Amino acid sequence: MLKRLEETLLALLLGGMVSLAFLNVLTRYLFRYPLAFTEELLVNGFVWATLLGIAVGLREGAEGAHIRFVALTEFLPTPWRRGFVALGFLVFAVLFLVLAFLAWRQAQDDLALGSVSPSLGIPNAFYTLPTPFLAAWVAVRALEGVWRSLRGGEA
Template sequence: MSGANANPPGVIHRLEETLIAFLLGGMTLLTFANVIARYVFNSNILWALELTVFLFAWLVLLGAAYAVKAHAHLGVDAIINLLPRSARRLIGLIAAAACIVFSLLMLKGAYDYWSVFADLPPTSGRWFPTGLDLKARSQSFYEVQDVPMVGALRFLEDLINYGESYEKLPKVVPYVVLPLSMLLLVVRFIQAAVQIARGETDRLVASHEVEDELEAVRAQHGEQD
């Protein structure tokens, strides 16, 4: 697989893995704590469900970009495997180009949706940015339903809400994952395209988890024998 399944080392790689593990652990702890509060103390953590949904959204969106970098997305390559390496690389570059275009469209949509919550102008143009829509109405005062405001984020009140205080967490905070994850997705697809062009791999998706597990089991049994 020409190193396609190898995990890229480095601080950023470990940081991404740590953040994903933190999000998954936070979801688990919140859900467990809410169950205990409900069935043991006959109470309820009002904001736990909404925060869990936000954490899950962060996990999925950031995890999608990370999976592109680690070549961990699932795919069907039975036909591709029948082609010569040069043809596989060509198809991989075409697939990468299509994914880059798609992720750029997603980035525009994600930014336009989030920008009004950050008191920023969205882009104009339906498909591609043609400028900034300075007439768009700011929605920086919008809050989430249950999650209370965090003291460390009070600076947002002066920064984007014209000094008005927030009672709940402003939507700009949890929704920032939308443009962030789409930007990461663009970067990861570009990196994947560069890897294919350099000949480091010949396909965009290269996850063979079952085969890898079987090889690991065979190797383990071989060492024991």
């Protein structure tokens, strides 16, 4: 169910971004008036889509679906290989937990300062609040990868 939810959210987000970018191109060339707010929405949507895409890639397969450097681990005995793959997932999880913490601090600052976006005039927290949760979700998916690697099988 979570797999389906991730994919649906990602598809809706990407579809909305493509539609918005296309609308901006149309207005720029037909009316010679670009929609300034689209850049604001697209940049932040790109951040969310990137984080969701990372989470989706981490959950696929025994070692994840992301490109990785395997020249050294391919020659290791299976238990050692599993350990190094698990270590890679663990480092990934720590990195994204740090990102989640820093993004949470950014969202808190945006809320405390009451800063607003330049084009739409909405609170910046609208853009920054999803980021720590998405980064934490990436960390959860990475920890699942640690578990899969140590177990030696598919999730």
